[in-house]
Amino acid sequence: VQWVYNFGAGAADGRAEMKNLLGGKGANLAEMASIGLPVPPGFTLTTEVCTRFYEDKCTYPTELKGQVAKALARVEERSGQKFGDATNPLLLSVRSGARASMPGMMDTVLNLGLNDWTVAALAKRSGDRRFAYDSYRRFVQMYSDVVLGIELSHFEKLLERAKQRRGVKQDHELVAEDLEKLVMDYKARVHVEIGMDFPEDPHEQLWGAVGAVFNSWMNQRAKTYRQLHDIPESWGTAVNVQAMVFGNMGSDCATGVAFTRNPSNGANDFYGEFLVNAQGEDVVAGIRTPQELTIKARKSHGSDLPSLEEVMPNIFRELCTMRQQLETHYKDMQDIEFTIQQNKLYMLQTRTGKRTAHAALQIAVDMANEGLISKSQALMRLKPELIDQLLHPTLDPKAKKQVIAKGLPASPGAAAGKVVFSADEAVRRAKDGEKVLLVRIETSPDDIHGLHAAEGVLTTRGGMTSHAAVVARGMGRPCVAGAGAVQVDYAAARLSVGSVTVQEGQILTIDGDITELFRIMDGRPVTVRLLDPPLHEFIPHTEAEMAQVAKAAGVPLNRVRRRAAELQEANPMLGHRGCRLAITYPEICEMQARAIFEAAAAVGKAGGAVPVAEVMVPLVATLQELSILKEVVEKTAAAVQKEQGMNFTYRVGTMIELPRACLQAGKLAEQAEFFSFGTNDLTQTTYGLSRDDAGAFLPEYKAKGIVEQDPFVSLDQEGVGELIKVAVERGRTARDGMKMGICGEHGGDPASIEFCNKVGLDYVSCSPFRVPVARLAAAQAAL
Numbered sequence: 001v002q003w004v005y006n007f008g009a010g011a012a013d014g015r016a017e018m019k020n021l022l023g024g025k026g027a028n029l030a031e032m033a034s035i036g037l038p039v040p041p042g043f044t045l046t047t048e049v050c051t052r053f054y055e056d057k058c059t060y061p062t063e064l065k066g067q068v069a070k071a072l073a074r075v076e077e078r079s080g081q082k083f084g085d086a087t088n089p090l091l092l093s094v095r096s097g098a099r100a101s102m103p104g105m106m107d108t109v110l111n112l113g114l115n116d117w118t119v120a121a122l123a124k125r126s127g128d129r130r131f132a133y134d135s136y137r138r139f140v141q142m143y144s145d146v147v148l149g150i151e152l153s154h155f156e157k158l159l160e161r162a163k164q165r166r167g168v169k170q171d172h173e174l175v176a177e178d179l180e181k182l183v184m185d186y187k188a189r190v191h192v193e194i195g196m197d198f199p200e201d202p203h204e205q206l207w208g209a210v211g212a213v214f215n216s217w218m219n220q221r222a223k224t225y226r227q228l229h230d231i232p233e234s235w236g237t238a239v240n241v242q243a244m245v246f247g248n249m250g251s252d253c254a255t256g257v258a259f260t261r262n263p264s265n266g267a268n269d270f271y272g273e274f275l276v277n278a279q280g281e282d283v284v285a286g287i288r289t290p291q292e293l294t295i296k297a298r299k300s301h302g303s304d305l306p307s308l309e310e311v312m313p314n315i316f317r318e319l320c321t322m323r324q325q326l327e328t329h330y331k332d333m334q335d336i337e338f339t340i341q342q343n344k345l346y347m348l349q350t351r352t353g354k355r356t357a358h359a360a361l362q363i364a365v366d367m368a369n370e371g372l373i374s375k376s377q378a379l380m381r382l383k384p385e386l387i388d389q390l391l392h393p394t395l396d397p398k399a400k401k402q403v404i405a406k407g408l409p410a411s412p413g414a415a416a417g418k419v420v421f422s423a424d425e426a427v428r429r430a431k432d433g434e435k436v437l438l439v440r441i442e443t444s445p446d447d448i449h450g451l452h453a454a455e456g457v458l459t460t461r462g463g464m465t466s467h468a469a470v471v472a473r474g475m476g477r478p479c480v481a482g483a484g485a486v487q488v489d490y491a492a493a494r495l496s497v498g499s500v501t502v503q504e505g506q507i508l509t510i511d512g513d514i515t516e517l518f519r520i521m522d523g524r525p526v527t528v529r530l531l532d533p534p535l536h537e538f539i540p541h542t543e544a545e546m547a548q549v550a551k552a553a554g555v556p557l558n559r560v561r562r563r564a565a566e567l568q569e570a571n572p573m574l575g576h577r578g579c580r581l582a583i584t585y586p587e588i589c590e591m592q593a594r595a596i597f598e599a600a601a602a603v604g605k606a607g608g609a610v611p612v613a614e615v616m617v618p619l620v621a622t623l624q625e626l627s628i629l630k631e632v633v634e635k636t637a638a639a640v641q642k643e644q645g646m647n648f649t650y651r652v653g654t655m656i657e658l659p660r661a662c663l664q665a666g667k668l669a670e671q672a673e674f675f676s677f678g679t680n681d682l683t684q685t686t687y688g689l690s691r692d693d694a695g696a697f698l699p700e701y702k703a704k705g706i707v708e709q710d711p712f713v714s715l716d717q718e719g720v721g722e723l724i725k726v727a728v729e730r731g732r733t734a735r736d737g738m739k740m741g742i743c744g745e746h747g748g749d750p751a752s753i754e755f756c757n758k759v760g761l762d763y764v765s766c767s768p769f770r771v772p773v774a775r776l777a778a779a780q781a782a783l
């Protein structure tokens with residue numbers, strides 16, 4: 001069995017695809033070496049060694065020692081140095097590297113192989129005693145910490161003492177003699193702590209470090225990390241042993257990290273930082289202020305330290321070529337580590353770079369345009385959740401903010417405005433052109449006009465499904481709900497959080513994470529479903545809630561109690577909801593239609609293409625329901641057009657989410673201009689199965705083979721699908737070419753989408769403000 005894989009000098013036993021065996025770091029070191037990038041030579045002990053190590057009571061496979069010795073000889077040959085040699089010693093780094101990145105699980109040991117003899121050789125060859133003893137004392141400290149398990153604080157104390165003795169403040173002000181003495185102090189401390197000498201034998205050091213990496217796989221930190229990230233214990237970690245290169249040998253040396261493109265906005269700019277005369281993690285550790293790579297970045301950040309492009313122009317050009325080479329090869333943005341030793345550049349690591357949603361989109365689009373990847377590859381790289389993030393206005397992540405309280409992100413997006421405490425005040429101020437933020441203990445249907453007038457909503461009670469949350473989502477207003485730390489005093493018109501008090505009229509910002517949507521859709525149709533809040537969620541349930549509502553609304557508690565009882569429903573999912581609510585309270589329908597049309601008009605006025613608003617009526621069972629509400633929508637549209645002095649196109653359609661609606665599809669199509677199959681409700685009503693309660697027994701149904709798939713996840717094609725088919729046929733017979741789609745969780749399930757395609761549906765959508773997300777999922781499913 002091959003337990004050890006070599007890399008270096010333009011060749012490697014491994015490849016990037018072998019992450020399972022070599023770990024992420026090892027596989028990419030091999031790949032970089034094999035495409036000719038300057039990687040210091042080394043070798044990787046595979047993850048299988050780790051697995052065997054644990055299977056065999058923490059012992060190594062018998063062949064391992066021999067294979068390591070051979071690989072080490074290869075590194076010596078490639079580097080022209082010898083491990084443990086007293087004239088030209090090879091020094092090593094021992095680096096952990098699991099399949100999935102597990103940052104912080106184990107630290108790397110650098111400068112391994114130093115002892116009282118090799119350090120003298122290092123001093124002589126580099127001509128720099130200070131450098132040599134600094135490397136040595138760093139090694140003793142790191143090894144003692146990582147391998148011998150000795151508290152770092154012991155060494156920190158000794159370092160402090162050395163500085164005091166010399167009368168200096170900074171580490172780098174210590175001279176060679178101080179450091180030499182410090183190493184002796186360190187070693188004496190080690191003896192006190194473990195009752196043994198610090199190992200001087202380089203081979204003993206090497207196996208000590210290798211063992212520490214494998215043992216670290218089972219330490220508590222790693223176990224917890226794996227649990228949190230769903231990483232199987234059986235994966236194991238690899239160990240990479242690599243020749244050291246030194247970025248800290250003088251002013252022609254440096255170390256740095258870089259992204260091949262800007263990870264925050266995706267711009268095709270080389271983006272990174274470096275430090276002259278530094279080693280390892282000095283750059284990220286923030287010991288000194290790092291310098292920019294490019295002149296452009298230096299200028300844009302207003303830094304007065306010169307960039308790499310200026311300090312080492314030749315190395316910079318070389319690095320740019322490698323950047324190109326890496327992107328062409330990996331076809332994605334890379335995150336790299338590099339070190340410059342005496343004007344020679346080395347690559348120490350590469351991996352796919354993490355990026356913001358914004359950058360992900362930009363990079364995918366750019367790379368497709370550059371021909372680096374195909375359009376379908378670009379599409380597949382975008383996770384629907386990423387796009388969702390992009391569609392809501394958010395706070396500038398870099399902006400300075402004082403967070404005064406937290407709640408639940410009930411409706412995404414950010415909003416700022418003058419604080420008001422009543423719906424009427426919100427409307428009054430909004431009429432005067434002020435931007436307001438409505439703050440309520442909890443909202444009720446009476447507040448709906450205030451919700452509409454406000455930029456956003458903050459409530460101190462209620463959760464993700466509270467009235468404020470449901471309504472705000474429906475209207476595209478950002479909402480933070482249940483910010484319990486906020487005390488609202490309606491009478492004094494102020495809120496307080498701890499020692500912070502905000503009066504009515506002061507500006508407050510909420511960040512929950514929609515005119516915006518219309519703007520992005522740029523004239524294309526946007527479908528918005530009318531509010532379908534189950535009425536029971538508005539109703540105060542407990543005595544305390546009722547008291548609160550009574551106080552807030554200024555009505556006697558008895559009346560609230562009576563009203564709550566009246567509104568209580570035995571089976572709310574089949575109760576007074578959907579269009580039924582709008583039939584009884586047409587103002588709800590009117591209010592929402594108004595919100596939609598005004599948003600559309602606002603985009604038009606701001607110079608954008610006026611979007612085609614598609615208004616969708618939920619839970620329709622009969623033609624009459626639809627006719628009544630369509631008339632309300634039409635009247636509202638006419639009113640808004642007149643008020644705004646502009647015309648826009650809109651369509652009224654219906655959700656098909658009841659079996660009766662499927663059977664009556666022919667009739668409904670006379671009035672409805674499009675259908676959207678609400679497959680969540682349609683599944684509930686067809687199966688007679690409540691989605692919220694199914695969890696209790698569905699697993700058993702699955703286990704017994706009664707259902708193959710949770711019908712709420714993957715559309716039940718035989719039952720629910722059959723009804724959809726009937727409705728599609730009947731609808732299109734009545735209205736030729738009628739637009740039809742589905743709306744619901746099934747929109748994210750490829751099998752369901754494929755079925756929808758087959759029966760002739762045109763589109764897939766999720767919640768109204770996630771239309772583009774669903775589109776992406778559909779496009780990905782079609783590939």
Ligand code: ADP
Nearest residue numbers: 040093095108242243244245280281337348349
């Ligand atoms: P991590 O997984 O935390 O990134 P690494 O194995 O990459 O750990 O090592 C930590 C630091 O040590 C990095 O900054 C890297 O540049 C440096 N380093 C690792 N190997 C070498 C080497 N062979 N020569 C010089 N520096 C190295």
Ligand code: MG
Nearest residue numbers: 104107108281
């Ligand atoms: Mg690290």
Ligand code: MG
Nearest residue numbers: 025337348349
């Ligand atoms: Mg690293």
